[in-house]
Amino acid sequence: MSEETGPRPRLAMKSDSSTPAAPLRGLGAPLRSSEPVCAAPPPSAAVVLLEEAADLLVVHLDFRGALQTCERAWRSLANDDAGASLEVKCSLCVVGIQALAEMNRWQEVLSWVLQYYQVPEKLPPKVLELCVLLYSKMQEPGAVLEVVSAWLQDPDNQGLPEYRALAELHLQRVLLPLGCLSEAEELVVGSAAFSEEERLDVLQTMNKARQQQKHQHSGSEEAQKLNQEGSSSHKFLSLMVLLRRLWDSTVSHFFSMPFRKSLLAALILCLLVVRFDPASPSSLPFLYKLAQLFHRIQEAMFSLYRLPIHD
Secondary structure (H helix, E strand, O other), X not given: OOOOOOOOOOOOOOOHHHOOOOOOOOOOOOOOOOOOOOOOOOOOHHHHHHHHHHHHHHOOOOHHHXXXXXHHHHHHOOOOOOOOOHHHHHHHHHHHHHHHHHOOOHHHHHHHHHHHHOOHHHOOHHHHHHHHHHHHHOOOHHHHHHXXXXXXXXXXXXXXXXXXXXXXXXHHHHHHHHOOHHHHHHHHHHOOOOOHHXXXXXXXXXXXXXXXXXXXXXXXXXXXXXXXXXXXXHHHHHHHHHHHHHHHHHHHXXXXXOHHHHHHHHHHHHHHHHOOOOOOHHHHXXXXXXXXXXXXXXXXXXXXXXXXXXX
């Protein structure tokens, strides 16, 4: 399987049917009719289907057929003794996981396995290890976080020889990549699977990771403040531009009016603001000077219009 679709666990499938039949008693000597022949019991239906599924997966590359054969074998194991079929169940899971990964359906692996084992604590160590490696390879370690944590916390699993390897795998492939430093520290300190030297190494690694998280957090806060300041500055500049446009529009509108009307409006505005009384003697000199100024401006404007135009 290519790296885009996930890893391909290659396992040599060993079946119970490969065990040769018990040798005949008295080999090399004539067999007496009174001695019974000890033959191996016939393989169960699940074992036969397991061999068929492995053959479809490895030889024929029929991944869908291999998955369906595994599911048929699981149904045949429903009434079998659980203790006698543990190895067969584990092998069926291995073949099924490989088939799903080959079909680029690796997201279904965990749910497919749990539908047969019901609870995470009952998963075989080999199956759980394959799930961790697969989801870690596909950069989705968070999918197995709760499952592996529940498995490691189960007291029955802590006495298994595979417990230490799974704890280290969970630490390196799941907890640390996800940044779950508190959970990692709890696992290292509270588990007897790690030696004192390993605990110190892991704790130093987690301290470095915490410092990096603090630097990243402080850097993100500074960037957020700068973004807020930049946003405020941008809003202020936008407001200033809008006011400038309004002012330019008002001025252009005012100067686009005829000159006579503009001057008349200015005179009226002056009268309203300053409140001159035209009948008052003190206001007559001011009005006289204002009228003279108006006539001079008018004559200057008309003299400009009378100038000849040259090409």
